[in-house]
Amino acid sequence: MNRHVNAIAGRLSLRAPQRRSLEILDRITEITPPKKDRDLLATLEIIRSEFPSVTDFEREFPSLCFALATGVGKTRLMGAFISYLHLAHGINNFFVLAPNLTIYNKLITDFSDRTYSKYVFKGISDFAIDAPAIITGDNYNQHDPASGTLFGGVRINIFNISKINSEVRGGKAPRIKRLSEYIGESYFDYLAGLPDLVLLMDESHRYRASAGIRAINELKPILGLELTATPFVEGTKGAVPFKNVIVDYPLGKAMEDGFVKEPAVVTRKNFNPAGMSPEEIERMKLEDGVRLHESAKVELETYARETDNKIVKPFLLVIARDTTHAWQLLALIQSDGFFEGRYKDKVIQVDSSRTGADEEEMIERLLKVEHPEEPTEIVIHVNMLKEGWDVTNLYTIVPLRAANARTLIEQSIGRGLRLPYGKRTGVTAVDRLNIVAHDKFQEIIDEANRPDSAIHLKAVVLDIDELDQKTATIVSQSQVATQLGIKPADTTVSTQIAGQDVQPLFTKPEEQKVAQIAYEVIRKMENQPRTVPTLAHLKNPEVQAAIVKAVQEQHRPKQLELEGVAELPDFTAIVAQTVELVTQHTIDIPRILVVPKGEVKAGFKPFTLKLDTLRYPAVSDELWIQHLRTSQRDKVTLGAGGIEEKRIEDYVVSGLMDFDDISYDDQADLLYDLAAQTAKHFCSYLSEDEARRVLRCYQHDIARFIHAQMQDHSWEEAVDYEVVVSKGYVELKPSAYTYSINDPVADYRISPNDKSNMSKYVFGGFTRCLYPIQKFASDAERLLAVIIDRDAMKWFKPAKGQFQIFYKQGADHPEYQPDFVAETNDAIYMLEPKASNQMTDPIVIAKKEAAIRWCKNASDYARANGGKPWRYVLIRHNAIAQNMTLEGLSQQFTS
CATH class of the missing domain: 3.40.1350 (Trna Endonuclease; Chain: A, domain 1)
Structure with missing residues (x-):
C-alpha cells in the first residue's frame, strides 16, 4: 500500500506530520483491515500492540485521534485520508462531522469547489475525472442516494453536529432518522447499513460527549478518524486527555518545524504599572497594539515588494471582557482622538448582540478580513473567535479580558498562527504573532517556560522612542521609471515613492503618456535578443521606427474623437528621447540560461560514510511507547508505515528513496552499499534486533543524515551544454525598504x-x-x-x-x-x-x-x-x- 501513500503525499504536498499520519493509517489498515462488525476488543489489542498510546477507542467502533496543531493542515489531511481509503481499499462512503455552522460551510467549500485554492483533492487525478458527490445536511433527503446517477462513485456526507445536537434534545430522534420517501427508510438507517462507511470528525474535542455524537454511534462505521488540535476535554478536575490518540503533533513542535508563526508576548521597556489605573493600562496596551499593527503593515508590504509576492493586509484582534466593554472600545477607536480618527471606518465589533442586517454586515466583513479591498483592520471580539475561522493575516492580539496566563496563551494564539505565504519567510516581522500583555508579561513568560508547557514564547520589549518612530514602505524605482512618471502597482497608505523631487523628462501629460507606452514597448523588446541584442541597438533607425509604429497603434489621444481636431504629439521625438533615457540609465544585463543538450544523467559516486556521530541508543519497548504517546520529537516515527522490512538494510534504502534526487533503478547498488555500511555501524555496538528497531524508529533522520553526505559525492553529465540568451537586456526592478518617516x-x-x-x-x-x-x-x-x-x-x-x-x-x-x-x-x-x-x-x-x-x-x-x-x-x-x-x-x- 505504500505506493498509494507516496503518490497521495506527493500530489497533495503533505507536510511531514501529515504524511506521518497517513503512513500510520496505512499501517493500521494493514494490521487490522477495516470491515463491518469487527470485534472491538480484539481490534484494540492489535492496534495497542504497535501503538500503545491507544488504550481505548472511547466509541462503540474503532476510532483513532490524530492531534495536529492549529495551522498544520487538518482539513488537507482529511482529504488525504479519504483519497487513500478509496484508492487503496475501495472505500466509497464517508461521513464528515463539523462542530458548528462555520466549519460545516467551510468543509462543504473545501470538499466541493474545485476552483478553490484550498480544494482538498487538488492533484488527485482519480477525483479530477470522477469528483466525489458531496451530500450535506441540507440536501440529503432530496434524492435517492442509492441511485448511481447522482450519488455514484465516492460519496462524502457532511453534517453539522450542533444541528443534530439541537434536534435530539429531550430524547427526540434527529431529522436524519426520519423516513425518506425516496428510499423507504431513514437516511440514517441507509448509512448504517453501508458496508464501508468511515466517519471523520473535525475538531472532535468540541462534541465528544454530546447527545448528537451518541446518536452517531448507531451508524456503526467501520472506522472513525478524529482530528483536533486539543486532544482533551475539560472536566471538573481539569483536562482529561483522549485515550485514542495515535498521532500527537503539538504546537511547540509545529513552531519548531516552522509550520506556524512564532508567537511573542510584548511589553514596554521599563513598564511599571504603579500608579496607573486599569483604564490607563488598557488604553496603553491598545495604543501600543495599534503601533505594532502599523509597523507590521509596513514590514509586510516591504517584504511583498522585495519578493514580488502579494501584499498581505494585517489586522489587529482586541479581546474584550463583555459586550458593554466591546462597545466602549469601539467608541474609543472610532473617536477623533484615537490616532487622529484613522481607524474610524476600519474597526468592527463581533459579538452576539448584533441582529438582522447589522449582523449580516458584521459577518460579511469578518469573513473578508483577509481581502485587501476590505477596510477592516481592527476586530473587537468578546470571546476568542472559534475554530473554523481560518485567517492568515492576524498579526497583533490585544487581550483585555481578566484571565490567568495559561488561558491567555491558549485563547490568544490559536487563530493567529497561520502563515500568509504557507511557510516561514525568515523575516521576523512577517513570521511573528504579537500578543500585547504589558501587565501580564512576566506571568505569561513564566507559564510558557514551564517544563510541561507546549510552547516557549519569545519576548518582545518595546522602546517607547522606537514606538513613536512611524515607519513606511519606500519604493525606490529606477531613474528611468521615476523620470517617466511611472508609479508602482498596488500603492497603499503606507507606500512612499522615492525620487518625487526628480524633474520628469516630459511635463505635458499627453507626452508623458506616449513615453510610458514607448517604455512598455521597449520592455517587450527584451524578449527579442536577435533583433535587439543590447540596449544600444534601440537606437538603430529600423528599431526606433518599429517602436514609433507600435506606440502609434496603442495611443489613444484624449478627446481626439470628440473635438475632431487635436494636436498629435511628436511620436518620433518622444520615442527618441525615451530611448536615450533608457540607454543612459540602464546597464545591459542579459537573461542567460545554461541548458543541456540531449539526455542529462545524474547520480552519486560510491564513498565511505562518516558515521562516528550517528550513535542512537537501543530503543526499548518502554521508550518506544513513550515517544509514540507524546510525539515530542518528529524523528520518532514508524518510518514507511511501520512495515517490518525483511532485511535491516531495507529501512535505510526505503528512507533514501523518499528524496527526489535519488533514483532507485539507477542507483540501487550504491544505496545498498550505503545501507550495508549503516547497518554494520549500528550492529557494531547493538544486537541485530536492537539495530533493526533503531533503524525503524529513526529511519527518516538517518536517511537525512546519509543524504546530506551524498551531496558531496554527486555528479551530473550531459551530452553538452549550450548557453541560451532569452533576453538581451532586462528592466531594472524596483526595490522596497522599510524606513522611519521622521528620519x-x-x-x-x-x-x-x-x-x-x-x-x-x-x-x-x-x-x-x-x-x-x-x-x-x-x-x-x-x-x-x-x-x-x-x-x-x-x-x-x-x-x-x-x-x-x-x-x-x-x-x-x-x-x-x-x-x-x-x-x-x-x-x-x-x-x-x-x-x-x-x-x-x-x-x-x-x-x-x-x-x-x-x-x-x-x-x-x-x-x-x-x-x-x-x-x-x-x-x-x-x-x-x-x-x-x-x-x-x-x-x-x-x-
Missing part, C-alpha cells in the same frame, strides 16, 4: 553614528546611481558606494530577482544577487564585499563560482554584440577605503 534620507558620503544598525538608514545624494535611494548592509558597502559613484559611469544595488544566478547548496539551488553592479568605460563589474573571515566560506565560494560562470557567458554574448565584458570581484571588506579606486580593487581581487 531624513542620509548622505551616503557620511558615515552614520550607529554603524551596527546600518539597515535602518536610507541613503541618497548619489550622482551616478541608477536609483534615487539605496540601503547598505554594512559601512564597508557604503564606502564602496562612495568609490563607485566617483569612478563608475553608472551603478546600482540589484533588487531580488534582477539576476537569474543560482548556486549549489546541498540539494538546493538558491538564487544569488550580487551586492553591486557598476559600469565603467571598459567593463561591467559585479562586486561583492565580504567580511575578511568569510572570504573562504563554502557558500561564499559557491556564489563566487556561479557568478564567474555567469560573467563569462555574459562576456561572450557582449563580445558578439559589441558590448562590454563582465568581471566578478569578491572584495575583502577591510581593503575598502576612500583612497582606493574601482580599478585598483578590481586588479587586486578579480578572480
Whole structure:
C-alpha cells in the first residue's frame, strides 16, 4: 500500500506530520483491515500492540485521534485520508462531522469547489475525472442516494453536529432518522447499513460527549478518524486527555518545524504599572497594539515588494471582557482622538448582540478580513473567535479580558498562527504573532517556560522612542521609471515613492503618456535578443521606427474623437528621447540560461560514510511507547508505515528513496552499499534486533543524515551544454525598504553614528546611481558606494530577482544577487564585499563560482554584440577605503 501513500503525499504536498499520519493509517489498515462488525476488543489489542498510546477507542467502533496543531493542515489531511481509503481499499462512503455552522460551510467549500485554492483533492487525478458527490445536511433527503446517477462513485456526507445536537434534545430522534420517501427508510438507517462507511470528525474535542455524537454511534462505521488540535476535554478536575490518540503533533513542535508563526508576548521597556489605573493600562496596551499593527503593515508590504509576492493586509484582534466593554472600545477607536480618527471606518465589533442586517454586515466583513479591498483592520471580539475561522493575516492580539496566563496563551494564539505565504519567510516581522500583555508579561513568560508547557514564547520589549518612530514602505524605482512618471502597482497608505523631487523628462501629460507606452514597448523588446541584442541597438533607425509604429497603434489621444481636431504629439521625438533615457540609465544585463543538450544523467559516486556521530541508543519497548504517546520529537516515527522490512538494510534504502534526487533503478547498488555500511555501524555496538528497531524508529533522520553526505559525492553529465540568451537586456526592478518617516534620507558620503544598525538608514545624494535611494548592509558597502559613484559611469544595488544566478547548496539551488553592479568605460563589474573571515566560506565560494560562470557567458554574448565584458570581484571588506579606486580593487581581487 505504500505506493498509494507516496503518490497521495506527493500530489497533495503533505507536510511531514501529515504524511506521518497517513503512513500510520496505512499501517493500521494493514494490521487490522477495516470491515463491518469487527470485534472491538480484539481490534484494540492489535492496534495497542504497535501503538500503545491507544488504550481505548472511547466509541462503540474503532476510532483513532490524530492531534495536529492549529495551522498544520487538518482539513488537507482529511482529504488525504479519504483519497487513500478509496484508492487503496475501495472505500466509497464517508461521513464528515463539523462542530458548528462555520466549519460545516467551510468543509462543504473545501470538499466541493474545485476552483478553490484550498480544494482538498487538488492533484488527485482519480477525483479530477470522477469528483466525489458531496451530500450535506441540507440536501440529503432530496434524492435517492442509492441511485448511481447522482450519488455514484465516492460519496462524502457532511453534517453539522450542533444541528443534530439541537434536534435530539429531550430524547427526540434527529431529522436524519426520519423516513425518506425516496428510499423507504431513514437516511440514517441507509448509512448504517453501508458496508464501508468511515466517519471523520473535525475538531472532535468540541462534541465528544454530546447527545448528537451518541446518536452517531448507531451508524456503526467501520472506522472513525478524529482530528483536533486539543486532544482533551475539560472536566471538573481539569483536562482529561483522549485515550485514542495515535498521532500527537503539538504546537511547540509545529513552531519548531516552522509550520506556524512564532508567537511573542510584548511589553514596554521599563513598564511599571504603579500608579496607573486599569483604564490607563488598557488604553496603553491598545495604543501600543495599534503601533505594532502599523509597523507590521509596513514590514509586510516591504517584504511583498522585495519578493514580488502579494501584499498581505494585517489586522489587529482586541479581546474584550463583555459586550458593554466591546462597545466602549469601539467608541474609543472610532473617536477623533484615537490616532487622529484613522481607524474610524476600519474597526468592527463581533459579538452576539448584533441582529438582522447589522449582523449580516458584521459577518460579511469578518469573513473578508483577509481581502485587501476590505477596510477592516481592527476586530473587537468578546470571546476568542472559534475554530473554523481560518485567517492568515492576524498579526497583533490585544487581550483585555481578566484571565490567568495559561488561558491567555491558549485563547490568544490559536487563530493567529497561520502563515500568509504557507511557510516561514525568515523575516521576523512577517513570521511573528504579537500578543500585547504589558501587565501580564512576566506571568505569561513564566507559564510558557514551564517544563510541561507546549510552547516557549519569545519576548518582545518595546522602546517607547522606537514606538513613536512611524515607519513606511519606500519604493525606490529606477531613474528611468521615476523620470517617466511611472508609479508602482498596488500603492497603499503606507507606500512612499522615492525620487518625487526628480524633474520628469516630459511635463505635458499627453507626452508623458506616449513615453510610458514607448517604455512598455521597449520592455517587450527584451524578449527579442536577435533583433535587439543590447540596449544600444534601440537606437538603430529600423528599431526606433518599429517602436514609433507600435506606440502609434496603442495611443489613444484624449478627446481626439470628440473635438475632431487635436494636436498629435511628436511620436518620433518622444520615442527618441525615451530611448536615450533608457540607454543612459540602464546597464545591459542579459537573461542567460545554461541548458543541456540531449539526455542529462545524474547520480552519486560510491564513498565511505562518516558515521562516528550517528550513535542512537537501543530503543526499548518502554521508550518506544513513550515517544509514540507524546510525539515530542518528529524523528520518532514508524518510518514507511511501520512495515517490518525483511532485511535491516531495507529501512535505510526505503528512507533514501523518499528524496527526489535519488533514483532507485539507477542507483540501487550504491544505496545498498550505503545501507550495508549503516547497518554494520549500528550492529557494531547493538544486537541485530536492537539495530533493526533503531533503524525503524529513526529511519527518516538517518536517511537525512546519509543524504546530506551524498551531496558531496554527486555528479551530473550531459551530452553538452549550450548557453541560451532569452533576453538581451532586462528592466531594472524596483526595490522596497522599510524606513522611519521622521528620519531624513542620509548622505551616503557620511558615515552614520550607529554603524551596527546600518539597515535602518536610507541613503541618497548619489550622482551616478541608477536609483534615487539605496540601503547598505554594512559601512564597508557604503564606502564602496562612495568609490563607485566617483569612478563608475553608472551603478546600482540589484533588487531580488534582477539576476537569474543560482548556486549549489546541498540539494538546493538558491538564487544569488550580487551586492553591486557598476559600469565603467571598459567593463561591467559585479562586486561583492565580504567580511575578511568569510572570504573562504563554502557558500561564499559557491556564489563566487556561479557568478564567474555567469560573467563569462555574459562576456561572450557582449563580445558578439559589441558590448562590454563582465568581471566578478569578491572584495575583502577591510581593503575598502576612500583612497582606493574601482580599478585598483578590481586588479587586486578579480578572480
